[in-house]
Amino acid sequence: MRSLTIWRTLLGVDKAVVEAVDLDISTGVFVASVRLTRSMRNRCGSCQKRCPRYDEGAGRRRWRGLDFGSTRVFLEADAPRVSCREHGVIVAAVPWARHQAGHTRHFDSYVAWLATQTSKTAATQLMRIAWRTVGAIITRVWADTEKLHDPFAGLTRIGIDEISFKRGRKFLTVVVDHDSGRLVWAAPGQDKATLGTFFDALGAERSALITHVSADGAAWIASVVAARCADPFHVVKWATEALDEVRKAAWTEARKQARLNESRTVGRPVHDAPARPHSEHAKLMMNSRYALWKNPENLTEKQQIKLAWVVHTNPALGRAYYLKEGLRLVFKLPRDEAAEALDKWVGWARCSRIPSFVKLQRSIVKHRAAILASIEHGLSNGRIESMNTKIRLLTRIAFGFKSPDALIALAMLSLGGHKPALPGRV
Numbered sequence: 001m002r003s004l005t006i007w008r009t010l011l012g013v014d015k016a017v018v019e020a021v022d023l024d025i026s027t028g029v030f031v032a033s034v035r036l037t038r039s040m041r042n043r044c045g046s047c048q049k050r051c052p053r054y055d056e057g058a059g060r061r062r063w064r065g066l067d068f069g070s071t072r073v074f075l076e077a078d079a080p081r082v083s084c085r086e087h088g089v090i091v092a093a094v095p096w097a098r099h100q101a102g103h104t105r106h107f108d109s110y111v112a113w114l115a116t117q118t119s120k121t122a123a124t125q126l127m128r129i130a131w132r133t134v135g136a137i138i139t140r141v142w143a144d145t146e147k148l149h150d151p152f153a154g155l156t157r158i159g160i161d162e163i164s165f166k167r168g169r170k171f172l173t174v175v176v177d178h179d180s181g182r183l184v185w186a187a188p189g190q191d192k193a194t195l196g197t198f199f200d201a202l203g204a205e206r207s208a209l210i211t212h213v214s215a216d217g218a219a220w221i222a223s224v225v226a227a228r229c230a231d232p233f234h235v236v237k238w239a240t241e242a243l244d245e246v247r248k249a250a251w252t253e254a255r256k257q258a259r260l261n262e263s264r265t266v267g268r269p270v271h272d273a274p275a276r277p278h279s280e281h282a283k284l285m286m287n288s289r290y291a292l293w294k295n296p297e298n299l300t301e302k303q304q305i306k307l308a309w310v311v312h313t314n315p316a317l318g319r320a321y322y323l324k325e326g327l328r329l330v331f332k333l334p335r336d337e338a339a340e341a342l343d344k345w346v347g348w349a350r351c352s353r354i355p356s357f358v359k360l361q362r363s364i365v366k367h368r369a370a371i372l373a374s375i376e377h378g379l380s381n382g383r384i385e386s387m388n389t390k391i392r393l394l395t396r397i398a399f400g401f402k403s404p405d406a407l408i409a410l411a412m413l414s415l416g417g418h419k420p421a422l423p424g425r426v
Contacts, residue, residue, distance in 0.1 A: 007032065011065055011075060012106040012423065013096045015040045023071070030073045031062070036094065044084040045091045045099035051082035054089050063096065064103045066110060066423070072128070075104065098140050105423075112141040112420040116413050120397050135398070135406030141420060142409035149418050151184050152202055157212040159384035160221055162190045165395045165407060172404065173198070174391065174411075176384045178212065183387060183415040188404040195224045214379045217367050230370035231381035232331045238363060239324040240293055242356035246320040247285070247292060254282035284309065292321055295328070316354060323349055323357050327364075335376040342368065390415060 007018040011032055020033045042053050057079045065073040075096060082092045096104045103111075107127075114123040115138050124131050157178035162171045171190035175198055176183055185198050199207050215221045216234040258279045288310050291303040299307065311318035326348065330341050342364070349361035364371070374380065391411050398407045413420055 010068075011073070011096075012104060013075065015095045016077075028071050030068055030071050032065075032073070032075050034075055034077045034096075036077070040095055041092070042080070042082050043093040044082055044087055045093040046087045047084065048093055049084065049086075051084045053092075054081040054083045057081040057091055063094075063101070064107055065096075066104070066106050067128075098144070101137075101140060103137065108137050108141050109420055109423050111137045112413060113422050115410060116419055120400075131400045132402050135401040135403075135410075138413060139406050139409045142412050145413065145418050145420070151412075151416060152206055154179075155184065155202070155206065156209055157214075157379070158184065158210060159214040159381050160195065160225070161216065161381060161384045161388060162218070163388045163391055163395075165391075165404065170404070172391070172408070174384065174387065176387050178214070178379065178383055180417065181383055181387075182417040183391075183411060186391075186408045186411055188408075190220070192220045192223050195221060199224065212373075212377055212379055214374065214381050214384070216381065217363065217370075222367075222370075229374035229377060229379040230367050232371075232374055233380060233382070233385070235364070235367070235371060236324070236328045236331070238360055239327045239357075242354075242360045243292055243317075243320045243324045244289070245356040246317050246354060247289060250314050250317050251282060251285045254285050258282050281313070285314070292317075292324075296325065319352055320354055320357060323352060323354070330371075331375060333375070335372065338375045339372055342371065387415065 004018050007021060008014075008016065011018065011034075013032075013034055015037045016034045017037065018032055018034050022031045022033075023029075024031075042051055043049060044051050059079070060076055061079040062074045062076050065075055067073055077094060079094075080092050081089050083089055091099070093099060096106075098105065098108065101108065111123065111127055111129070111134055114126065115134055118126075120131060120134075123134055127134075155177055159176045159178055160173070161176075162173050164170065165172050170188070172186050173189055173194045174183065175185040185201070187194055187197055202210075212229060213225045214229040214231055215225065216231050217238070258281075284306070288306055291299065291306040292310065294303065307321070311321065323345070326341075326345050330338050330345060333341055346361045346364055349357040349364075352358065394411055394414060395407060398410055401407055401410075412418075
């Protein structure tokens with residue numbers, strides 16, 4: 001085999017001629033001088049169309065290639081400019097690198113694979129690049145991957161949610177395919193306009209193919225998606241939050257009674273100090289949170305005793321607990337029975353004289369159709385909550401990226417079903 005063919009294979013350069021190679025032992029840098037074959041010369045860097053040559057550009061350029069062991073590798077070639085009818089005066093394309101990139105395609109692929117498989121430190125130290133450079137690389141790798149695959153193909157059942165990715169209320173809106181479990185789409189923002197961008201990208205024809213949409217009760221989602229399935233977890237969470245308001249009010253009242261009816265002492269009480277029943281009551285009420293929150297089948301024996309005490313000593317809090325459990329049990333019933341049970345629950349909450357549950361029943365009435373749709377189709381946001389957990393881990397890894405686009409690219413490469421492959425692997 002000819003030596004130039006070997007060099008071309010090792011360097012990963014197609015449709016190019018390796019003119020010379022040079023190794024600087026003192027700096028540990030290997031430089032290969034290459035030139036394009038005639039068929040690849042004078043092509044637009046953006047559209048790849050052949051164009052008339054404009055000038056020599058900035059002269060010769062270097063692109064970082066995959067290392068040879070511990071030796072850094074660079075490709076060096078002329079970088080003339082061409083005049084494209086569509087894109088104007090632009091740097092000519094080279095087959096071994098993306099337009100405006102300072103690294104070869106093999107280098108980009110290797111870095112993208114590392115970013116989705118290893119830690120931040122491992123990727124940067126192994127490739128000897130900055131973490132922001134990793135962000136730029138995976139952004140352009142995902143841009144090319146997105147062109148090769150249709151993320152909306154076969155989309156019929158989706159879940160929509162938002163996730164915080166940075167302090168200052170910075171959110172991503174994410175869309176997940178319920179059938180495959182893959183991340184379909186993500187964009188910065190948490191509003192009607194952001195979600196509208198997704199449906200604009202999906203198009204009217206494919207939007208009509210969407211049969212099920214699961215989401216929480218956010219108004220900005222409801223304003224875009226008229227018919228959806230309300231996530232059972234979030235609905236029960238509303239009831240749990242309403243119950244906790246009642247618990248906090250009971251705890252506040254118990255502390256107030258303790259201050260009014262018991263003298264306060266500084267330091268540890270003496271051995272023969274009188275009993276402080278109101279303070280003990282307040283302390284037990286404060287520590288009853290988990291007994292009230294947990295499902296009855298998951299309570300420990302100690303928590304069961306505490307729950308029975310709460311129901312006996314505070315009837316209003318006991319009613320709030322049974323209201324929370326009643327709403328949870330609605331989701332375990334068949335569709336027809338659930339509709340009747342939900343209506344009865346609304347009447348119970350409306351007459352409960354507990355402000356937080358009177359307010360909650362209004363939300364339940366508002367989202368009644370979405371709740372019953374979730375029960376009928378057995379759809380929840382479980383998949384998307386799992387996806388959010390994975391994205392939350394990626395946000396920690398991606399800390400330091402310059403823009404959310406790099407985070408979205410990392411999430412799509414990792415969770416979108418099209419993970420990057422190592423160069424030379426099938």
